[in-house]
């Protein structure tokens with residue numbers, strides 16, 4: 001049972017009975033969870049558990065067959081990623097999606113242009129309004145790069161960044177939309193321990209600014225140290241939810257990870 005204090009915490013993002021099928025595969029089977037404002041919430045589970053599918057539905061990349069998602073108490077539009085970004089949810093993807101030939105700064109600006117009033121063409125042509133808007137965008141992009149520790153690499157081509165830095169650049173791209181909730185899909189994938197520790201400090205800094213963080217992650221060392229609460233999915237069902245120390249010792253979780261030789 002939640003304590004009185006815990007019950008008082010308002011959910012920011014809710015999934016309520018979310019179901020998704022692919023032919024005969026039930027990727028999500030009436031999954032419900034609530035991410036509270038200001039927390040770092042981890043979504044874990046063995047391969048194929050349904051984590052990415054849930055992430056995709058919460059961020060409008062896929063639509064649910066049944067169930068509802070709410071953000072700040074309002075139903076989330078289904079299958080409309082741009083509207084969802086406008087509501088204050090930003091996300092990264094499991095596979096890095098950068099423009100390798102563009103500079104680090106331009107990669108962040110590319111994320112901003114879609115939201116600028118003047119649009120990319122006016123900015124390139126250089127109309128007055130577009131110029132001042134472009135100046136603001138540049139400033140915002142540099143702030144985001146500073147926040148992730150990449151300001152000194154602004155002119156470097158993205159493809160020359162280390163893997164860990166590319167992942168941090170992806171986070172910078174999301175920060176320019178000043179999200180209220182940041183959803184990170186396997187942010188530590190492919191990172192070494194030093195990079196992962198830096199990532200953990202970065203995510204804690206972002207949360208320190210009041211941003212709620214939801215992440216999918218396979219790196220248990222990171223998840224257990226970083227997250228306030230964790231939900232565990234297995235075969236499309238939510239099998240456990242709680243603080244890291246509660247989840248770690250839950251027999252259903254141990255079975256999900258170790259049963260059947262899965263990792």
Ligand SMILES: Nc1ncnc2c1ncn2[C@@H]1O[C@H](COP(=O)(O)OP(=O)(O)OP(=O)(O)O)[C@@H](O)[C@H]1O
Pocket residue numbers: 022025026027045046047048049050051052053054
């Ligand atoms: N586009 C699709 N078409 C058919 N089946 C799919 C599709 N996307 C996901 N699935 C299936 O749905 C289930 C959940 O997949 P999902 O990718 O959400 O799991 P996951 O927990 O993110 O796994 P991983 O940790 O390996 O990324 C799996 O059985 C998967 O094969």
